[in-house]
Amino acid sequence: MSQAVYGCTVAAGTEPDSVLLPGHDVPLGRFATVRRLLPQQRLRMVGAWCFVDHFGPDDVSGRPGMQVPPHPHTGLQTVTWLVDGEIEHRDSLGSVQPIVPGQLNLMSSGYGIAHSEWSAPDHPAALHGLQLWLALPGPARHGEARFEHHAQLPVIHDGDLTTTVVVGDLGPVRSPAGVYTPVVGAELVLTASGRHRIEVDPSFEHAVLVMSGTARVADADLAPGSLLYLGRGRSQLPVEAREPTRLFLLGGEPFEEPLVMWWNFVGASHEEIVQARQDWQQGRRFGSVAGCGAAPLPAPAMPSVRLKPRDRQGRTI
Numbered sequence: 267m268s269q270a271v272y273g274c275t276v277a278a279g280t281e282p283d284s285v286l287l288p289g290h291d292v293p294l295g296r297f298a299t300v301r302r303l304l305p306q307q308r309l310r311m312v313g314a315w316c317f318v319d320h321f322g323p324d325d326v327s328g329r330p331g332m333q334v335p336p337h338p339h340t341g342l343q344t345v346t347w348l349v350d351g352e353i354e355h356r357d358s359l360g361s362v363q364p365i366v367p368g369q370l371n372l373m374s375s376g377y378g379i380a381h382s383e384w385s386a387p388d389h390p391a392a393l394h395g396l397q398l399w400l401a402l403p404g405p406a407r408h409g410e411a412r413f414e415h416h417a418q419l420p421v422i423h424d425g426d427l428t429t430t431v432v433v434g435d436l437g438p439v440r441s442p443a444g445v446y447t448p449v450v451g452a453e454l455v456l457t458a459s460g461r462h463r464i465e466v467d468p469s470f471e472h473a474v475l476v477m478s479g480t481a482r483v484a485d486a487d488l489a490p491g492s493l494l495y496l497g498r499g500r501s502q503l504p505v506e507a508r509e510p511t512r513l514f515l516l517g518g519e520p521f522e523e524p525l526v527m528w529w530n531f532v533g534a535s536h537e538e539i540v541q542a543r544q545d546w547q548q549g550r551r552f553g554s555v556a557g558c559g560a561a562p563l564p565a566p567a568m569p570s571v572r573l574k575p576r577d578r579q580g581r582t583i
């Protein structure tokens with residue numbers, strides 16, 4: 267087993283790995299800053315997970331909270347998970363769905379969808395959560411858009427550890443969320459200090475982040491702001507908390523298709539991204555979001571260079 271810190275290569279093999287990857291702060295709209303943990307230069311994906319933003323905990327009392335105007339997506343699923351707060355999702359299928367902690371909003375873009383995520387004026391004081399994307403495999407990228415809300419998810423109680431299987435499979439437990447590749451997304455809440463072993467699928471690669479508290483995971487010390495990549499080949503994940511701690515486990519079968527990710531689009535080629543941008547700017551394909559009250563976000567200009575498909579480790583193809 268190798269252990270490394272940021273700066274070393276993320277191994278491609280089937281051996282377990284342990285690489286701590288610090289995230290970076292990104293402004294989101296005018297009112298919020300998020301911690302972006304994926305994609306990173308050396309690690310674009312963990313399974314089909316291709317985007318991980320951790321926001322908060324923020325005190326948003328007297329402030330707008332989450333204000334993401336209508337914008338388009340293609341080639342991905344969005345996963346919204348809250349620890350604190352409330353956000354209202356609206357999309358171009360006509361879905362209007364508030365989400366509160368412990369619930370899942372899952373939007374599958376297929377070929378195209380638009381949505382907004384907005385805090386109501388009377389929103390709770392705290393806002394804390396994750397915005398995650400799952401890349402869609404080839405055929406699903408050109409498929410139908412759909413939206414799912416899950417108010418109830420499977421929860422496993424084991425002493426001081428409470429595990430919620432948000433997406434995919436963890437051991438014998440399966441989330442009802444509809445996904446397109448073998449993945450796992452699970453929240454682990456430890457209410458006291460202690461050691462636990464999480465049974466995981468050795469054919470998956472895994473990564474863990476801490477949302478609050480601190481933990482020692484597979485011999486690495488982990489605090490909010492970094493992603494710990496754990497490679498493949500593990501059947502158990504040792505987790506030790508020294509205080510009440512909330513973690514999120516991400517994993518999946520390594521995603522083999524090279525992808526282009528630009529703005530809110532995931533595609534297989536430069537041409538697909540150019541087409542998606544053009545369709546959004548010209549009011550085609552993505553539909554419109556009713557009732558959000560904010561103007562749709564214009565797409566930024568395309569970069570002057572061609573976008574190259576990259577594999578999961580950031581290598582151009």
Ligand code: MN
Binds near residue numbers: 337339344381530
């Ligand atoms: Mn979005």
